[in-house]
Amino acid sequence: MKKGIKLIIVSLATIGLALSCSTKKDSFINRTSHSMSTKYNVLFNGNIAFDEAKAELDRSYEDNFWERLPIEPLKIDEKLIPFPGQPAGDDDEVTGFEKAEEKAVKAIQKHSMVIDGFEKNNQIDESYLLLGKSRYYLQRFIPALEAFTFGLENYPDANLYRETKIWKAKAHVRLQNEKLAIETLKSVLRNFEITEEEYEKAHTAMAMAYTQLDSTDRVIDHLKQATSYFTDQNQGPRNLFILGQIYREQQKIDSSNMVFESLSYMKKIPRKYKVHAVLERAKNYSEADSTSIIAFTLQELIQDRDNRPYLDELYYQAGLIELKNESFERSRGLFELSLIHNTSKPYQKSLSYERLGDFYFDRNNFEFAGAYYDSVLQIPIDQNTKRIRKIIRKRESLNDVIFYEGIARRNDSILGLVNMSEEERDIYFKGYIEQLKIEYEAQKQLEEQRNANTGVGEFAITNNNYSDGGTFYFYNAQVVGFGKQQFKDKYGNKSHGDFWLIANNVGISSDVQIKETAVALDTSLLFNTAYYKEQIPKEPRVIDSLNFIRNDAYYNLGLIYKEQFREYEIAAVDFEKFLENDPIENLILPTKYQLFRTYANFDEEKSNKYREDIVSNYPDSRYAQIILNPSNVLSDGNSDDGPDYLYKLAFVCYEEEDFEYSLRTVNEGLERFKGLEIERKFELLKAYLLYKTIGEELFRTKLNDIILNFPNTEESEHAEEALAKLNEIKNIPQQN
Template identity: 40%
Template sequence: MQSCSRKKDTFVSRNFHALGTRYNILYNGELALERGKLAINDEFTENFWELLPIERMNISEDVFLPGETRNADFERAEEKAIKAIQKHGMNINGKEKNYQIDEAYLLLGKSRYYDQRFVPALAAFNNILNKYPTSDKINQVKIWREKSNIRLDNNRVAVKKLKRLLEEEQGVIEGQDLADASAALAQAYMNIKAKDSALTQLAIAAEHTKVKREKARYHFIRGQLFNEFGLRDSANVEFDVVIDMHRQIPRGFYINAHLEKSKNFDTTEGDLLAFEEYLAELEENRENRPFLDKIYYRIAEYHRQQLSDSLAEAYYNKSLRKTTSDKYLRALNYETLGNMYFDRNIYKTAGAYYDSTMTAMQPNTKSFRVIKKKRENLEDVIYYEGIARANDSILHIVSLSKEEQLTIYAAYVEELKAKAIEEEELREKEEQKRKNAMASSPTNPRIASTNVTKGKGGALPDAGFNQNSRGGSFYFYNPSTVAYGKNEFVNLWGDRKLQDNWRLSNDRAGIKTTSPDVVAESKEEDTRFNPDVYLASLPTEQTEIDSIAKERNFAYYQLGIIYKEKFKELELSKIRFESLLKNNPEERLVLPSKYNLYKIYLEFGLNRKAEAMKVDIVSNYPNSRYAEILLNPQSELAKDESSPEFIYTKLYEQFTNQDYIAVITESEKQIKRLEGNDIVPKFEILKASARGRLYGLEAYKEGVNYIALTYPNTEEGKKAQDILDRALPDLEKKDFISDDKAKNFNVVYQFSKNSDEDIDEFVKILDEEVAKIEYFDLSTSKDVYDENTIFVVVHGLKSIQGAEGFGVFLESGEKDKRGRPVKPRITKEYFAISSPNYAIIQRHKNLNAYLKLQ
């Protein structure tokens, strides 16, 4: 073996190590690499809903520690490449004599690339370029290096170097190498959004590749790009190339090429009959069964374009019934069906479809959040549409004469009777079927008794009977016939007690007796077939009818706002606002409804109606904010002192300044003035918070409960309900905690608002005294306790003894240079309290209870 040393540059050594590298180590490494590539190919799922990538490869976000690998085959390939370099490398005098080592480095780079370790892969490819510039694989190495750069988002570097390679090696680089280089360059162009340049490179790649799967992919991507550019004819040419390859390529490309081509069909000028036959042929082809979900979806989309909603809905549901792993398609089907039901005002069904849509989507994505928001908004629509429909129905019936009302309810009662009879007949038929099935079963003794066979012992039961050890055919020896007999007895006589004269007794379990109570109950049940009962339930008092009309009008207003602002359904919004104005609504709803109609008319281009509405608003409401907006559209009304937003902002500032009485008074005023406006719940929350700070937790709880009940479908209403469910149970605890469990303590000085004491002056002096204390991080605050009491508080003390001692220290005052006491500046009474207990007395207004414990 000395003659085959890696240190000797002889013919035998060179060829020994080269052959050993090629046919032993690299051969096994390349086999492992191919197995790994097949695994990557199997894991990858084509997403034909988006622009396909040039290379089939899922990029994982997982981070692996050193020594870990995603795929054992790539790890083995890398090990083989490293072994070939270490065991057979012949670096003599700075020059590699084994002509297979560049192949080993290429295998090393590829295995790292497919294992998604692109930086080490780049290092391997650069090593070849630096050490083996004359390698016959040099062009492949340059291509793989730029593919690694593309994966590292160095797209512009890759474009520059691949263009230079194709220009310098024009006529030299050809075949599959030319296809790979062009495909890589196309991917780089697509990454930097130069998709028109990518088209040219994809054409070159498709022309020179020897792999049918790649050729189909390149043509399909070209078709997708042409569609993005709006060049439908050019796109169809590319899809036709894919279709013509048929069984030479994966079926997914063939079917999706058909579907993409069908999307480009012009339904206004094309032959609709021929196109429908084309879609039907795709549907009926047995080879297309794995793709029926997509085919059904495409057919549904076509019928929806043709306004055949019933056919479209049928095909959307057929698509859903097909088992599919395509969650995006399922989400599309559910969402489209939800939109169809929404457009038909069937909101509950639409909401159910939106719920299903979200189950098929990735959470925390933009599309998921859009559907979730739409579903939440739909709750408001369902709520208000239910009110509007019910109240409209009641008001319509009330407006009719007694004779007309009686006619309507008589017809309704007849429908109920017919339905009840139909249900009873159906129940009897089912019962009869059950009895017939029992009578014809082998366990019926009357039938079974005839199923006997003659044997040596005479008449014996059929094999269907279970015989006891005696071998007889007596009735009670057969458990099946006994069970049947018991069942028949119960059906005929009921569950009788074991007693004398059982036939004459009425004590039968399961059988209803005709007691007076039962008769009365039967009569009561029949009230649903009595029209007079429905007539009696109608409201008769005018105040009650007015209340129903008022509730209906408010629901119409809310629906108009929701459709306009949240769903952009301007037609539905227009209908609701126009219906509202015809129903003589309260004055507070008239002006905002007219303004919203004005905006909708402008959107629809109904300029005459818009102008008429503008004149109406400006003439009849000249001092309103809406008139100001119409007359001066450029004004910044958000800063206008009359705007609800400005008023709310100012009130909130007053709240932070603890001016709670003013906040409560002004909030009540604005709630009445702005009733029907979306900002009203915000004023309610502010008012409830101010009442809680001033009057305690019970007042806050009352306000929050009112908001949760009155505005259940608003953000504030939901927040209020959450407070009731989660926060209030903890806040309601009134028990004071012991001082040894607290970490922070306060010194509190109590003032009455009606006293002559200057609170601000006291706070000024206190701040000066506190500033002299350097060994504690102290602060002061002025807190409202109730309508008549204000606390001045020193915060930051660390023990109850320290808090009490601090108060004594302030009372004792300072000493002069001779040690004589100086008149103290603060002599007011105080009490010490821990921070948790201070929060409790502020929350429950139970200061007296705390002081009694001291």
């Protein structure tokens, strides 16, 4: 009997349990069972996966604080948007958002209780919200929108109704349906039951929508509304930070400063916003600010060990402050510290390299400047920005400067010796030889010291216990340095490659011969005045050639400094040197005109001097007419000898495809009107003629020359646009 009762009880319990698993029977047990199972099992695990994936997304997202931050830190990349069922990553590993989506789908499929047209499981609305959010972060915005819409239409009385509408609006923004998003959010904000958290999220989403519509005033308004409450410790500071950036864009510096200062004093916000708020405040630095306070604040952050990831930016900004206060050496040191502490920020590293390049460029140390600009161009960042294109042009111009400066220095030195008397040469070379002897003795002592430190024979390193680097040879920097110098002393500067020691290897034999000659050189010649005096050229033909090349270098340097770098004082010095040294007759007048224009930028008295010289001594020249009445000369279309007429003639021939005659006319114009403003028009037309007659490669080269030689002109802008179009055409994928 007892066994029968037990069997009945077990049977009833089993039947009850089975009935409670049914999604078709509306009973308290069924509703409670499915609701609890959804909330504490499926959705619990789904929400954990979602939260972990969202936290990882926030950690991995890299903000570019040199631009206005996006309101929502989500990088949208169309190439990475997966199809339904396809993993979001490059491999088959399931992401956290995919796992959350899977759990949401499972909750809906297994625990939804739609009976008589009504959902009896009060957790299903949250399942649809989780489903939509997961798809949103997987960048599948249309399926996400479908999930949000279904949840709203079928669960209008759910607790998460307003939050779901906010997410639906964000999906509309991502799909560029901003007006629908705004209408949806307005309905949320009109609801009198809205919570502080929903209020902040709704206004943040509104700011996203108006950002897409480029309505800055509305963006400001909604960001201000969103920052009324700081319920979200990540999004709240971000909204405030963006607000400060927008105020700066609108030149409302005081408002921008207030925002960034308030952020810098907040405690329970992510460190990146606190640190960058101080940096942004420093970017707003003006003469009205207290330099000592800003510098002290930056130094405090630098000394805080928790700010080590931001040291490169802090040192860089401190360097900019010193630069604005003309503490140039201190700024240089800070920029170098910025580079030392940069480990993973290519854009910041490029800025530091650029500033150091500018530092040496401003001091005419062009080789150092060129090296730093080269470092900028080697960093893997977008090379097609205006800033990088400007650096590329500047670097290419430096090649010409270094080339012509080298020629000018070398030929000046030689011609200086040519013009010396015998007595002056003796005095000069005696002083030179005395300096050589000092260097020679110093080199001998250094060699003896090396031998003493490295052993009796070459590379004979016998002491294997190096105090500063362990036991391996290459762990000791001093010993490695000695080894490198010994190699260089014996073999010279060798290029990398196989069989470098074989004399008949291409590109090697000349180096070896030069080094052997240097080693075998008799010191009696090295310290002999007569030996050097014999090297001075004596033939008039050679001397004239040196003078011609030197003068050509000075003229070109003057043009480069004036037109490309706007270094007018340096340009004037080079033009003056050109005139002092027996210049070519047909370039004297153009050079005087260049000096008239160059001095006009910083020395009115000297500019007027050259003006009077040209007007008085060359009254019939076109340069004199340009100075006296420039508008008439350059717009004289009736004169068959004028620059405007010649250009029009060349252009008409170009349009009629008589390229040969057009090119001859252009070359004539370039020769006759060198230095005038119309020169750049001739150069641009010549670029198109070369494109038609020779090809694209030379066309590109010519366009780059125009950008370099005539910056900030209509012609250089046209050349940049032409190059950009060529690049676009080149990057268009070919259709099969």
